[in-house]
Amino acid sequence: MGIDELLEKARNWDKSAIAKLITMAEEGVEPQLNIHRRSHVIGITGPPGSGKSTLIYAMARRIPQDKRVAILTIDPSSPFTGGSFMGNRIRMQELTSRPNIYIRSMATRGMRGGLNYATVAAINILEYAGADYIFIETVGAGQSDTDVKYVADTVLVLVPPLSGDEIQALKSGLMEIGDIYIVSKSDNPASESTYRDLLAMVDMVREVKGEAWKPVVLKVSGLYGHGVDELLKIIDERFNELVKSGRLDDSLRSRRALEMRLYAYDMLEKMLNEAKDLELRVINGELTPREAVRALLGRGMPRLDHVAVAVKNIDEAARKFRDLGFRVSDPVIVEGQGVKVVMVQLGNAKIELLEPLSPESTVAKFIERRGEGIHHIAVEVDDIDKFISIAKNVGLSVVGGPSRGAEGIAAFIHPKDLHGVLLELVQHV
Amino acid sequence: MNEMPKPKVIIAKLGLDGHDRGAKVIARALAEAGFEVVYTGIRQTPSQVVETAIQEDAKLIGISILSGSHLELVGELMRIMKERGLNIPVIVGGIIPPEDREALLKMGVAGVYGPGTPLKEIIEVVKKLTGVS
Numbered sequence: 001m002g003i004d005e006l007l008e009k010a011r012n013w014d015k016s017a018i019a020k021l022i023t024m025a026e027e028g029v030e031p032q033l034n035i036h037r038r039s040h041v042i043g044i045t046g047p048p049g050s051g052k053s054t055l056i057y058a059m060a061r062r063i064p065q066d067k068r069v070a071i072l073t074i075d076p077s078s079p080f081t082g083g084s085f086m087g088n089r090i091r092m093q094e095l096t097s098r099p100n101i102y103i104r105s106m107a108t109r110g111m112r113g114g115l116n117y118a119t120v121a122a123i124n125i126l127e128y129a130g131a132d133y134i135f136i137e138t139v140g141a142g143q144s145d146t147d148v149k150y151v152a153d154t155v156l157v158l159v160p161p162l163s164g165d166e167i168q169a170l171k172s173g174l175m176e177i178g179d180i181y182i183v184s185k186s187d188n189p190a191s192e193s194t195y196r197d198l199l200a201m202v203d204m205v206r207e208v209k210g211e212a213w214k215p216v217v218l219k220v221s222g223l224y225g226h227g228v229d230e231l232l233k234i235i236d237e238r239f240n241e242l243v244k245s246g247r248l249d250d251s252l253r254s255r256r257a258l259e260m261r262l263y264a265y266d267m268l269e270k271m272l273n274e275a276k277d278l279e280l281r282v283i284n285g286e287l288t289p290r291e292a293v294r295a296l297l298g299r300g301m302p303r304l305d306h307v308a309v310a311v312k313n314i315d316e317a318a319r320k321f322r323d324l325g326f327r328v329s330d331p332v333i334v335e336g337q338g339v340k341v342v343m344v345q346l347g348n349a350k351i352e353l354l355e356p357l358s359p360e361s362t363v364a365k366f367i368e369r370r371g372e373g374i375h376h377i378a379v380e381v382d383d384i385d386k387f388i389s390i391a392k393n394v395g396l397s398v399v400g401g402p403s404r405g406a407e408g409i410a411a412f413i414h415p416k417d418l419h420g421v422l423l424e425l426v427q428h429v
Numbered sequence: 430m431n432e433m434p435k436p437k438v439i440i441a442k443l444g445l446d447g448h449d450r451g452a453k454v455i456a457r458a459l460a461e462a463g464f465e466v467v468y469t470g471i472r473q474t475p476s477q478v479v480e481t482a483i484q485e486d487a488k489l490i491g492i493s494i495l496s497g498s499h500l501e502l503v504g505e506l507m508r509i510m511k512e513r514g515l516n517i518p519v520i521v522g523g524i525i526p527p528e529d530r531e532a533l534l535k536m537g538v539a540g541v542y543g544p545g546t547p548l549k550e551i552i553e554v555v556k557k558l559t560g561v562s
Contacts, residue, residue, distance in 0.1 A: 016514075019486035023437075083435065083460035089481065090470030096480045103484055105437075105467045 025121035043148035046158030051184035054222035114145040117262035161190040186219035306350040314355035376422035384427035436488035452493035475506035
């Protein structure tokens with residue numbers, strides 16, 4: 001079945017088509033969807049065992065059955081085998097056969113922020129399919145679990161009773177992303193003191209974040225259903241408010257940006273897995289870890305820019321290179337250096353032919369002393385000032401710069417300090 | 430992640446049967462082998478299992494039954510799968526008397542594995558049935 005046919009079926013809440021589209025998204029297919037906001041995307045996060053699945057079950061079963069409800073529940077993948085044991089459905093299975101409810105388990109597949117790009121793609125697919133509510137249950141890994149805030153219109157943070165010490169830990173991560181803070185398992189008598197702690201914490205954070213930050217704090221028991229109706233009412237009111245104030249598109253924008261970021265992380269992960277040679281060189285101490293990363297991304301390492309050759313007759317030299325099949329530029333006079341220059345283009349570097357304009361030029365003296373041949377090697381660096389200071393620190397004399405030329409900023413390291421090589425540094429601007 | 434994720438499989442307990450130690454061990458072993466394993470929990474109806482497999486786009490269903498109702502429940506499962514157009518392999522584990530094996534295989538079950546089957550064998554069977562080399 002083609003993707004267009006699947007999309008059309010998904011529009012009619014065909015769960016098999018939705019499931020296949022999500023699998024395709026997990027495999028890297030990027031369906032082009034024109035999304036008009038209609039779903040209330042609700043992220044549910046909190047520590048493992050805080051009651052996320054049970055609360056989603058309690059909410060979803062109370063939502064009128066003429067509303068389409070999608071539940072994405074995320075479990076961790078093993079970083080070693082890639083496998084995943086996914087048990088979140090257990091608490092929701094009673095809802096599996098309801099026509100209005102679609103439940104999908106997704107594995108993190110190596111991502112560390114709790115979501116991966118396929119999760120975001122799945123949200124897109126479900127909104128396209130016309131879901132009224134999309135619940136996203138995160139892995140529940142504390143501070144690293146905050147990506148959900150970029151895709152959800154509403155974030156619920158669950159805090160189970162007797163987690164007083166954990167509230168301290170939650171401050172910097174989860175305490176910043178919640179729209180609704182929930183003391184879960186409120187059937188437990190200890191929930192009252194957790195509730196008070198949480199209220200105090202919210203007050204404290206509000207002093208820092210400002211009065212506009214007004215999260216709700218609620219006590220809920222997913223198991224017994226206490227407080228669930230009130231929670232759903234608050235959720236719906238919030239959605240209407242977002243629609244009215246036109247802020248619903250905010251999370252669509254951040255959703256798109258997050259998908260890009262997550263896809264980039266995934267590609268980077270794949271590049272790393274393929275770069276075993278670089279890894280080996282780091283292990284053997286040939287490269288520092290950071291040098292290896294910059295090399296992986298093709299950045300940060302000095303690159304060969306050109307090799308300069310001093311010649312007596314530039315027209316003759318240019319003709320020879322042209323005859324060899326190289327692309328050769330027209331001669332240019334550079335008065336400042338007293339030379340005529342021709343560039344021979346290579347794949348990712350150049351050969352620079354230099355003919356002196358007068359017997360006084362340094363290039364003329366070079367030829368007189370050593371004959372025709374390689375005059376200097378030029379490398380391109382990202383930060384010439386930094387490079388110059390490193391060169392000076394290791395006791396090399398830097399001459400003739402940094403000065404601004406046609407190609408950018410340049411400076412030279414004297415050949416007497418570098419085994420007879422005149423090294424030009426170039427920073428293109 | 431060292432390998433591409435393997436296909437998603439469902440492990441389910443069918444019927445009024447709370448003995449799920451074996452099902453959990455199998456689910457865990459398959460996860461160790463790199464599969465994404467959705468465990469449904471106990472007391473599932475055949476239609477719940479089929480719906481789960483559809484919504485998860487699963488590539489295989491593993492059923493565990495120790496209650497003795499395997500012929501009725503698996504028969505019902507196969508019937509609903511056919512009705513819903515779900516065409517993926519089903520394997521059955523648990524306490525299955527030898528004389529019922531043939532009946533299950535005739536229903537279209539891809540394999541029946543009783544107690545004592547080595548985990549490695551189960552993993553190899555699931556790999557083969559889901560097309561993992």
